[in-house]
Amino acid sequence: MRTVASGLRILSQSTRALPFYPGPSARIASQCIPRTVVPRSFVAAIPSSIRRFGAMSDSAAEEPQAAATAAQSTEQAAPAQPELPPLTPAEFRTYNHMAEKMEYFHNYFRQEWTLLHDAATSGRRPRNMTLKQFLEAGLGFARHLTAHHNIEEVHVFPMLAERMPEFRGGRAELLRQHKEIHKGLDVFEAYLHSCLDRETELELGVLREKMDGWGGVLWTHLDQEVATLGAENMRRYWTMEEMRRMRM
Numbered sequence: 670m671r672t673v674a675s676g677l678r679i680l681s682q683s684t685r686a687l688p689f690y691p692g693p694s695a696r697i698a699s700q701c702i703p704r705t706v707v708p709r710s711f712v713a714a715i716p717s718s719i720r721r722f723g724a725m726s727d728s729a730a731e732e733p734q735a736a737a738t739a740a741q742s743t744e745q746a747a748p749a750q751p752e753l754p755p756l757t758p759a760e761f762r763t764y765n766h767m768a769e770k771m772e773y774f775h776n777y778f779r780q781e782w783t784l785l786h787d788a789a790t791s792g793r794r795p796r797n798m799t800l801k802q803f804l805e806a807g808l809g810f811a812r813h814l815t816a817h818h819n820i821e822e823v824h825v826f827p828m829l830a831e832r833m834p835e836f837r838g839g840r841a842e843l844l845r846q847h848k849e850i851h852k853g854l855d856v857f858e859a860y861l862h863s864c865l866d867r868e869t870e871l872e873l874g875v876l877r878e879k880m881d882g883w884g885g886v887l888w889t890h891l892d893q894e895v896a897t898l899g900a901e902n903m904r905r906y907w908t909m910e911e912m913r914r915m916r917m
Contacts, residue, residue, distance in 0.1 A: 705833075756900060763912050766898035771898055774817060775891040781810040786884065789877035804865045812859040818847050832906040835897050843897065846890040853883025 756764065758903045767823065787806050788794050794803045826844065830836035835843060863869040896902070 679778070704820065708727045735777070753904065756904065760904075760909065761900045763909055764903045764907075766912070767903065767915055768895050768898040768900070771789060778810070778814055778817075778891060779807065779888070780885065781813075782880075782884070785810065786877065788881055789873045789880060792873050794873075800871065803867070804861050804871065807861045808858060809859070811854055814854065815851070818851070831895075843894055844891065846886055849886045850883050851874060854880070857883075 691720075784795065785803075788803065794800065798806070822844070826836045826841070830841070834840050838844065857876075859877065860879050861871070866869040907915075
């Protein structure tokens with residue numbers, strides 16, 4: 670817990686039963702047994718009291734089967750485990766605080782992405798930014814996003830992975846998203862560096878091409894990570910006291 674607490678501080682600082690089916694042999698055997706046809710005159714000769722007893726016996730024989738069927742239906746219709754009780758407002762704030770802080774960081778990345786992508790789409794830089802300022806804004810976005818992900822992978826995700834499958838290596842969708850994001854981010858960053866060093870002239874259409882390939886997974890990741898850290902999910906794995914020690 671101390672490890673994650675220190676990691677979260679660094680993160681904060683970095684960006685301000687089976688049914689029976691009869692087989693063929695059973696079906697063939699049943700077909701080989703001839704049915705006995707009882708004449709009506711024979712049935713009429715049976716005293717009514719015996720006929721009533723026979724009917725009662727048939728009914729009694731069916732009762733266990735009916736009871737078993739009803740019991741099986743009841744078992745199949747048994748409700749799932751009851752849901753957790755609602756959180757009080759104070760409990761919700763405690764369990765949700767990591768999601769709120771992460772959303773704060775992610776809003777910064779959304780804002781910077783939008784500024785850069787809008788310019789690349791419209792073909793015009795913001796009026797109040799020089800070319801150098803625009804390029805430095807893009808490179809700052811790349812540096813901050815890389816640092817943010819590095820801190821998560823070194824300090825935050827390993828601790829959460831002890832109880833939460835969402836952060837375990839083989840099944841961690843969030844980590845897979847990190848890798849996919851950085852495949853595109855590295856190319857994006859290298860292009861901006863070449864423009865800043867005057868090795869290449871900035872073309873906003875080219876910049877858009879270097880953003881569109883990974884923009885979808887970035888925005889999905891920003892939303893999914895916050896949802897994973899939300900109160901209703903975190904309460905399944907952590908106590909209130911543990912959540913209080915996860916201050917960011």
